[in-house]
Amino acid sequence: MVRDNLIKVYEELPPEVKLVAVSKFHPCEDIMEAYDAGQRRFGENRPQEFASKVPQLPSDIEWHFIGHLQTNKLKMVLPYAAIVESIDSRHLLDAVQKWGSENGKVIDVLLELHLGAEETKGGFSELEIEDILSSANGAAEGEFSHVRFRGLMGMATNTDDMTVVEADFARIEAFKRHLDAKFALPDFTELSIGMSGDWPIAIRHGATIVRIGTAIFGPRSY
Numbered sequence: 001m002v003r004d005n006l007i008k009v010y011e012e013l014p015p016e017v018k019l020v021a022v023s024k025f026h027p028c029e030d031i032m033e034a035y036d037a038g039q040r041r042f043g044e045n046r047p048q049e050f051a052s053k054v055p056q057l058p059s060d061i062e063w064h065f066i067g068h069l070q071t072n073k074l075k076m077v078l079p080y081a082a083i084v085e086s087i088d089s090r091h092l093l094d095a096v097q098k099w100g101s102e103n104g105k106v107i108d109v110l111l112e113l114h115l116g117a118e119e120t121k122g123g124f125s126e127l128e129i130e131d132i133l134s135s136a137n138g139a140a141e142g143e144f145s146h147v148r149f150r151g152l153m154g155m156a157t158n159t160d161d162m163t164v165v166e167a168d169f170a171r172i173e174a175f176k177r178h179l180d181a182k183f184a185l186p187d188f189t190e191l192s193i194g195m196s197g198d199w200p201i202a203i204r205h206g207a208t209i210v211r212i213g214t215a216i217f218g219p220r221s222y
Contacts, residue, residue: 002033022213047073071095088122100146115154151190169205
């Protein structure tokens with residue numbers, strides 16, 4: 001089933017868009033079925049589950065951490081994640097910078113824009129992201145010397161009204177273009193938007209990464 005679902009997604013996905021197969025709550029056997037079908041990017045959102053899966057699976061997997069990350073769980077995630085897509089607060093960003101400095105590693109991150117209508121969603125405002133990038137711009141040995149800003153991440157409002165989702169994605173697309181024009185950061189290339197229910201809309205609004213779980217793995221296993 002996983003292989004067939006994955007093939008179906010790839011048939012519709014533009015080749016330049018990166019697919020993160022969201023494997024949270026699914027066993028390693030399911031991940032290996034996707035791996036054997038050619039998938040190499042996987043996304044997890046719970047630090048303990050992530051840390052337990054990594055040693056059981058092939059070393060060439062590109063792991064994306066996509067969930068809320070508490071600062072006391074960094075050691076479970078940062079040694080293994082190729083990118084942390086869900087930097088949602090200055091407190092977390094500073095902690096990641098500190099961990100990177102102490103461990104001699106530069107951490108690739110996306111800054112999460114508070115995009116949807118739900119107050120429970122995390123993320124920065126547009127102004128906060130501009131302030132962070134202003135601090136980072138040109139500061140090779142400065143405030144964020146062990147963080148590499150790779151782009152933006154966002155989650156649309158949880159609704160069946162696709163006009164609302166489209167408006168959310170249009171907003172983050174426009175903001176990404178604004179940041180590109182203002183800062184011209186060479187590594188700031190990624191826009192991670194779109195999940196199983198809305199990724200075709202995300203593609204229309206410039207997504208370079210889509211995070212698809214249910215459409216590949218089916219309902220969560222536990």
